[in-house]
Amino acid sequence: MATRLGDVLRALPAKLRLEGEAKLAIEIAHHRLAVTGVLFLLAFSVVALRLVDVTVLKEGHEPRLAHLPRAAGLDIERADIVDRNGELLATSLSTASLYANPKMVSDPADAAAKLVRAIPGLEAKEIAARLGSDRSFVWIKRNLTPRQQYAVNRLGIPGLFFQPEERRVYPHGSLVAHIVGYTGIDNHGLAGIEQSMEERLRSSNEPLQLSIDIRFQHIVREELARAVEEFQAIGGAGIVLDVATGEVLALVSLPDFDPNSPGTAEGDARFNRVSLGTYEMGSIFKIFTAAVALDSGTVTLRDGYDATQPIKISRFTISDFHPQRRFLTVPEIFMHSSNIGAAKMAVDVGTQRQREFLGRVGLLRPASIELPEVGAPLVPSPWREINTMTIAFGHGISVSPMQVATATAAVIDGGVMRPSTILKRADGAPVPSQRVVSARTSEQMRRLMRLVVERGTGKPASVPGYLVGGKTGTAEKIVNGRYAKNARISSFVGAFPMNAPRFVILTMLDEPKGSKATFGFATGGWVAAPAVGRLVARLAPIAGIGLVDENAPELREQMFINAAVR
């Protein structure tokens, strides 16, 4: 119709036509506007209906609100540390720290007086000075208790604020101090696992599981502390190592400290004698001398050396502590801990082979455990024959007790070296291992170490029924460049049961004094070996190791050694 009207219009004069077209356009516009209006009305109606739909017609349905994920679970900044059985060694607690914006505090003196009453231990003057300063942020007190926080809140002082924080807590206190270490006020690890595993603890909320068994740890600490006290030592170290996996089950360094407040540690309490301290370990090294000598075939258990005369080399004299003044077989040298015999044995092995072997069992490099406190051994350079001779009985080389325990485990467990670790190995995971001596040598070493406890210097470590073996060590400490007669490192490294060793146990006392009970002696056999004996007696039942009859024929045969060749 519109087009027909258009045809008619086109026939009209121009002026008229234009007006007519404009009229027509308006008419079309009015029609179409009405259509648009209806569309709008429809659209708005749909919105209104939808509103009714989502608001009231959904009644009867549970709101989705209930299904929304709850506020993300407790998200701690630092993962827990647990022992091999899941016992909590370190955890984080949420706390509040109090800070102030001095620019918002109207009466600093009054506020300080109130705060001091609410939080004991604050210095009113000091707090008033801080609150009166010209800054906009000052700490008042970190890590308040909930009670203190409540008290501060009640004061209602403007300008005081709480900063949610985390505080590291060590439920076992000093028991695991040297293992877990501690963190600083900003929750960064400053020692121990806290420091070495910083990344891991921060990146995952999964608890970090250590190889430590808190039951073993407790027993070792108790017995070591008893020995330290009995012999008035300045310190001590204790290790229990799982021979099969290289896992450290207990690691104790005394004196220790409370990681909850490391600042209160006295003297060298924070010094880790197990892995950071390196010491001349004395006769314990005869284990390695005998092992390399037997393994390289320079001697057999039936051979021996003349130990009637001390060895004089340049300006040194090597003599025996328990002089026998006769020809000694290799088992006798080991049993009586003859320095002369060991030195001669080492000379036959040779400097090159000795050094290579000590390197293989990890005595020339820092221990592998995952602590930041790991000491580097002190080894002679150059390594002359005189060094070979003194190292044969553990002098002229300083290593950490941790290294000795690891190397001992390698020598007695079939001759396979496994790096020690303080982190729990996954069940069934392959343990890296490397052969260091032959299985035959290892078997002979087990007989030798059993002999020491059965009949030699290590008798005090004996526990009937557990087949304990080991080696004593006593070294004079160097004080002011000279060996001091009365400052010793007395130690004992043992293992049990000796026919199939499960655990290596090492105890070491730093500067023990002889007592009446030891007739004034403070050697490894007298002070450190009894502690190992007591440990075996207490640990074996927990580990499920039963008593055996040591005189049973098959065991006698397994442990038999012909010591005397006369």
Next chain:
Amino acid sequence: MTLTRRDSSIVGRWWWTVDRWTLAALGCIAGFGAILAMAATPAVATRIGLDPFYFVRRQIGLLPLALALMLTVSLLSPRNTRLLALAVFLGSLILVGLTFSNGTEIKGARRWINLGVFSLQPSEFLKPSFAVVAAWLFAQQRKKEGFPGDIIAICLFLTVFALLVLQPDIGMAFVVTAVWFAQYFLAGLRMLWVLMLGGVGIAGLGVSYFVFPHVASRINRFLDPASGDTYQINTALDAFLNGGLFGRGPGEGTLKSVLPDAHSDFVFAVAGEEFGLLACLGLVVLFTFVVLRGFARLLQESNLFFLLAVAGLLIQYGLQALINMSSTLHLIPTKGMTLPFVSYGGSSLLALSFGMGMALALSRTRYGAGEEP
């Protein structure tokens, strides 16, 4: 206010000729917006670390300014309105061009020009001014023989469209296109062309689905809620459900503290939770009233320019409200668009006031033949 009908001052004439009902409806909407700003923005401000009343102060500070702008513009004569629209159109066209070199990038799009005190989104002003300019061009074509109004309008539209797509601001481009197309339709575009261009528009939406990943993502999430994060829309729907018939009461809403954009694009959900269904329906009625009353008055209008311009402005206003409410109610894919006079947003508020000011100015009752623009 006491003004006699014989008062011939500018204000006096304005009072008796302006559409007071529309004015009242707009005032109600803005008042509701101010109340909602107090309810919805503190939660958002706190969440992003600002002073809780940061947005409230800004919005309530801006509101009188916006109303003043609207009233001032509505005082203008049709001729001056047209010239102002032309000036604003050219000015904002240049500023939109400048955003490509000097713009501030927010959330992946360069739409803002920083003016020191606040940043301005010039494309917001492009919308209403272009509606008036296009209306004039369409009207001229049909009034003056030989005047190529349609062609110029098409060219201007393509320029504006290209600029908006390049920003990229697909939502704005869509509204501008819809308004311009509606005006062309009202101006008497042949039905064949209407259908064809409508087809092109739908094809264009299809193209934008494949060209712009964020458009595709939103449409996917609308069609298949399981395909992506629908947290925002779920929270918005929960807010309505939570509000029920009468709402939880002012300030009693809880979902606003977790609802992203609760102060701008999703303010309608906050209204639903705190003031309930009845208040929301009231708001819908107010928007409908503004659009339809405007249309009804235009049915008496005999000047094509006035008709096209006012219709364009009203369509823009209504469409924006529709899109906002529909996407909050999950009727269409989420599209970032403010609820006129209610959402927080400076540029949008000022531009809408400017637009409605022009609509009021051009729809004033003219006795007699009226002023020929």
